[in-house]
Amino acid sequence: MKKFSKYIVLFVAAIAVSSCDDYLDITPVGRVIPETLDQYRAVLTRGYDAYPEHKSLTAVRTDELTMNEFGDEINLFKDIYIWKDANPDRSTITFHYQDLYTVIFYTNVIINDASSKLADSPEKNQLIGEAHALRALAYFDLINLFGKPYNATTAASDKGVPLALQVDLEQVFVPKSVEVIYNQIISDTNKAEELINLNSQPTGKNYRFSKVALYSLESRIYLYQQQWQKSFDAANKALVINNTLVDLKATPVLATKYNSVESVLALEDGYINGLKLTSYASSDLINSYNKTSDLRFPLYFVASGSRFRIQKGANDEQKCSFRTSELYLTKAETSLKLNNISDAKTTVLSFIKNRYTAAAYTQLESDVNGMNAVDLTNFILEERHREFAVEGHRWFDLRRTSQKQIVHTFDGDSYTLIQNDPRYTIIYPSNARLNNPNL
Structure with a gap:
């Protein structure tokens, strides 16, 4: 060899x-x-x-975005947006x-x-x-x-x-x-x-793995495998090293920045510039927020006529593969799967306290404490939807949970990814299949 x-x-x-x-x-x-x-x-x-x-390309396939049909780079993304995987246009970006x-x-x-x-x-x-x-x-x-x-x-x-x-x-x-x-x-x-x-990496070198980044990766891996206890344990190990959340009431800044107190691994950009100029937030994504009480809304979005542009991503400051928010929401989800609904509520409340106005939190605290397991599961997943908008989580979260039906409209035509559609698994790129018949 x-x-x-x-x-x-x-x-x-x-x-x-x-x-x-x-x-x-x-x-x-x-x-x-x-x-x-x-x-x-x-x-x-x-x-x-x-x-x-x-991760940007996966966001195009989700319910997070609607495309600007007149964007200069729309041909790069159109066939991904309509899930035309088998024979895409030659200009389409390859996964x-x-x-x-x-x-x-x-x-x-x-x-x-x-x-x-x-x-x-x-x-x-x-x-x-x-x-x-x-x-x-x-x-x-x-x-x-x-x-x-x-x-x-x-x-x-x-x-x-x-x-x-x-x-x-x-x-x-x-x-x-x-x-x-x-x-x-x-x-x-x-x-x-x-x-x-190294428990953690210094700012500027936090694109490198550390113990806290490794434990965060392990927590995500086990979450996707539905090994709830192992995912819960790994999240706790990471939180021992860094459990800091940005309190948006006091510090209204994007938590995705590499120098954020939430940063665990600052390796990837979840929303690239070319896509940022060619897409808007979908109505599904916008409607998932309370626009007046959710402090993330004015940070994540800016009005552009009747639509909203997304302010996350597309610069080197916003490199984010793992951050502490994910650890809290994973801990809440796995606690619930382990039949510890009380701890799940405590954990998710400790997270959302930093994301809503004080008045809204008071009402949410009452609402969450009154939720049953099904309602709490849905709430936690929707918090992931809101918190990690266009950070690359949504496609993977949909794959591991509901594989919901999604409808995209382009140039007056509707395209549907049905529930449990085989296209929730992306086929190998054509050049890879051409060069390796074993695929």
């Missing part, structure tokens, strides 16, 4: 990525062999930097299948080469632990884009994505089951737990 370690390229020598007969072809330009901790850190930094902005495997390439370099080359040290452990965590995140996103939603009864047979753990040109990339991929994700997070030794 040909190994690529001798070809690893740092920032001083670019790596060009393009399709090949398997799933990606990495053409080395220069042959700088990493030997030192700093050089391997530069390789992993390149991996972080390569993490794609795929970032290959880009996520590029990230995995970089993490494989660290995991397979740095372990044997570097002397033992806390910094080495931190580096390799981050690589395991980043690889877990990439596979988690891949399986939730291109694999069926996790179902314990069918995961062993449900088709997933290829598994690449070595830097190996001759490997045949055949999709593994959803179960195999999730098992690898959990294996990586377990290894990362052994190695990562």
